Amino acid sequence: MNQAPPAAVASTLPAPLDTLRFPLHGSHLIEASAGTGKTFTIAALYVRLVLGHGGADAYGRALTPGEILVVTFTDAATQELRDRIRSRLAVAADAFRVDPGSIGSASPGQDPWHGLRAEYPPEQWPVCARKLQLAAEAMDEAAVSTIHSWCNRMLREHAFDSDSLFTQELETDQRELLSEVVRDYWRSFMVALDADAVAEVRQWWSGPAALQVSIGGLLEHAGLLPAALRAPAEALREALADRQQRLAEIKAPWSAWVDELQTLLDTARDKKQLNGSKLKKNNYDAWLQCLARWRDDRGSVNPGLTEAATRRLTPDGMAEAWNGAAAPRHPALDAIAALAGQLAALPDARQELLCHAARWVAARFAAEQARCAQIGFNDLLTRLDAALQGANGGRLADIIRRQFPAALIDEFQDTDPL
Missing domain, CATH: 1.10.3170.10 (Recbcd, chain B, domain 2)
Structure with a gap:
């Protein structure tokens, strides 16, 4: 799994992905083949966003599940990804509950959260554990969906700014x-x-x-x-x-x-x-x-x-x-x-x-x-796109950015061309 390089150095080999140092601000592309741990990577980045981790590479503040948009390709993949993220949050919370005195007996290779935990002083571990546990418990309300479902949600929630009808029915x-x-x-x-x-x-x-x-x-x-x-x-x-x-x-x-x-x-x-x-x-x-x-x-x-x-x-x-x-x-x-x-x-x-x-x-x-x-499904993307290009587009874009400061797009190559 690699982080695609900037255009200026596109001729060089992609840099190996370091999930602890991957920037959580700006737009970035991760290139990965099947079986290389894409879901684990998404979950790891999600954990970091919840903690507000990263120093100069951090988003800027800790985020809640309702503020982190995760988009994948199918409804089945949506439920699986939601469960995997919930599980990772719970495991990470447990990792921050360990006794600092017992850590020396486990090697970093045996503890996947060793590197993340080591960047926080032990006195902050209970706070980190609490954040992660609350996030795990809130995953039922988390913004994990397909691109079509998310567009439908935006058109409904922001009907005035998107010039959509409140009573529109999604006909599959x-x-x-x-x-x-x-x-x-x-x-x-x-x-x-x-x-x-x-x-x-x-x-x-x-x-x-x-x-x-x-x-x-x-x-x-x-x-x-x-x-x-x-x-x-x-x-x-x-x-x-x-x-x-x-x-x-x-x-x-x-x-x-x-x-x-x-x-x-x-x-x-x-x-x-x-x-x-x-x-x-x-x-x-x-x-x-x-x-x-x-x-x-x-x-x-x-x-x-x-x-x-x-x-x-x-x-x-x-x-x-x-x-x-x-x-x-x-x-x-x-x-x-x-x-x-x-x-x-x-x-x-x-x-x-x-x-x-x-x-x-x-x-x-x-x-x-x-x-x-x-x-219809085919209208969801085009109508939201039209709304973002329309008279209220700037205001709508600002509202959506504030609502979802971070977005993780799974299977980006399979999303609709729009």
């Missing part, structure tokens, strides 16, 4: 409410689309449930999405028109190219210039028929060429199948090599519709939550 499962909002969106914007637009949308989402999956990762960040978005019907209409124009431009040369390729390949076959095992007539005839149908069908986007066709009907593919002299060049061969990229780049409205749906659903979902006086 809001999936049905979200699904209903997405269905409302689908009814409002998708049901009345014309046939072409419906066909386009159905390529992406079979219905509201599929759309909900696609926008799931966007909802928490909906405020960062573009605001000036067109309605889906307009966005689809313009995207379809733009795509049709671009597709017509791509297809236009093929009015001549299909026949030219047919003549080129038939002539080469008659002259034995083609390797018949690598490019057979029945194969290239079928490929050219696909291209002809695609060219003549205004709405067809993909010619449906096989992988073999897209590999062989290119300059490199033709060179492999050509006997003797260099294979002839033709713009159609270059066009087929570039066709997949051109078709993938055709304009469509999918991204714009996703942004529109995410913003609309997020706003309606928030309105429904407010109407029902509900709040």
